[in-house]
Amino acid sequence: xxxxxxxxxxxxxxxxxxxxxxxxxxxxxxxxxxxxxxxxxxxxxxxxxxxxxxxxxxxxxxxxxxxxxxxxxxxxxxxxxxxxxxxxxxxxxxxxxxxxxxxxxxxxxxxxxxxxxxxxxxxxxxxxxxxxxxxxxxxxxxxxxxxxxxxxxxxxxxxxxxxxxxxxxxxxxxxxxxxxxxxxxxxxxxxxxxxxxxxxxxxxxxxxx
Amino acid sequence: xxxxxxxxxxxxxxxxxxxxxxxxxxxxxxxxxxxxxxxxxxxxxxxxxxxxxxxxxxxxxxxxxxxxxxxxxxxxxxxxxxxxxxxxxxxxxxxxxxxxxxxxxxxxxxxxxxxxxxxxxxxxxxxxxxxxxxxxxxxxxxxxxxxxxxxxxxxxxxxxxxxxxxxxxxxxxxxxxxxxxxxxxxxxxxxxxxxxxxxxxxxxxxxxx
Numbered sequence: 311x312x313x314x315x316x317x318x319x320x321x322x323x324x325x326x327x328x329x330x331x332x333x334x335x336x337x338x339x340x341x342x343x344x345x346x347x348x349x350x351x352x353x354x355x356x357x358x359x360x361x362x363x364x365x366x367x368x369x370x371x372x373x374x375x376x377x378x379x380x381x382x383x384x385x386x387x388x389x390x391x392x393x394x395x396x397x398x399x400x401x402x403x404x405x406x407x408x409x410x411x412x413x414x415x416x417x418x419x420x421x422x423x424x425x426x427x428x429x430x431x432x433x434x435x436x437x438x439x440x441x442x443x444x445x446x447x448x449x450x451x452x453x454x455x456x457x458x459x460x461x462x463x464x465x466x467x468x469x470x471x472x473x474x475x476x477x478x479x480x481x482x483x484x485x486x487x488x489x490x491x492x493x494x495x496x497x498x499x500x501x502x503x504x505x506x507x508x509x510x511x512x513x514x515x516x517x518x519x
Numbered sequence: 520x521x522x523x524x525x526x527x528x529x530x531x532x533x534x535x536x537x538x539x540x541x542x543x544x545x546x547x548x549x550x551x552x553x554x555x556x557x558x559x560x561x562x563x564x565x566x567x568x569x570x571x572x573x574x575x576x577x578x579x580x581x582x583x584x585x586x587x588x589x590x591x592x593x594x595x596x597x598x599x600x601x602x603x604x605x606x607x608x609x610x611x612x613x614x615x616x617x618x619x620x621x622x623x624x625x626x627x628x629x630x631x632x633x634x635x636x637x638x639x640x641x642x643x644x645x646x647x648x649x650x651x652x653x654x655x656x657x658x659x660x661x662x663x664x665x666x667x668x669x670x671x672x673x674x675x676x677x678x679x680x681x682x683x684x685x686x687x688x689x690x691x692x693x694x695x696x697x698x699x700x701x702x703x704x705x706x707x708x709x710x711x712x713x714x715x716x717x718x719x720x721x722x723x724x725x726x727x728x
Contacts, residue, residue, distance in 0.1 A: 347590040475710065
């Protein structure tokens, strides 16, 4: 009984780690199998509880193939640092990665509408309150897929911290070069009037809290 | 004749764009098919001319499966900016992406040795001149794969520049938030003597030329 509780606790912690990775990245690699070969495409995605949402053009052949039941896989990788060991073999990268495996189902109507808003909010948090809502024409042009994050159909991996202990010469420098994503000064589109202030959603990128 | 020459020129330009994307990214998503389902893993990789090299543990089942002839696919994505349109539907990301499809062959001896050095140099340029070379034990523990970048087995896509022209209200701000990778101050491993200077390879990350 105690063992089962510990395992349940551990599963809960691990799922929280998975969600943290999925929520930290913006783009993943979506994969399926087409004519017996792997087929991949970069994709924005978003998560609500144990559901992933992805979208593409409703004319996209491979996505329709997935919606019709072909197996799917979303892979997400964040690189957090260059791990510099005292030798080449142990040098590597610090990273967080997640893979969710399963099938994807096309969703419609309210669920599709809400998923599109979620995907916009992932890209530009707060933007959906600043501009008009999706139109029904936009909704019709978009294929929205849902993947369930079920027990046993995902993997999360994290490498963090310094390189392994030196095997040769402790006087050789070893350590980590941290890597992060930096956001530059927003560049207005050519038709935007000079001096128009950036909206709060865009300003938040330049000054992340 | 003129048409053929133009097409050859265009193919050459496009291949140069592919190589630029492959050389700019550090990590890709390697995909294969296992039991009829997509199987993916993040991987460091390197390119020499029209060859990609990847590596993993020589005990890794999926890589051995690929070395035995299973189809393979390397997907690379770089996100360069958040594209903020005047509406949610046209908002997106600026990116460079590449997919190389094909099969991978295990390589040995000198070719494997040189590929491992290439992969180290991709991770930490200049490091291979600062530390000892690979040992034969390390080489034996590593599975090195080569993928040929043949004509017609790759795709490169680039989205750049501002969002599409506004469809609703030109007084709504629109533009791009540039994204780049930033390298932080190197963090020495706990056993490194205080004040030991970082080697030139590591210093180059903090002060990229």
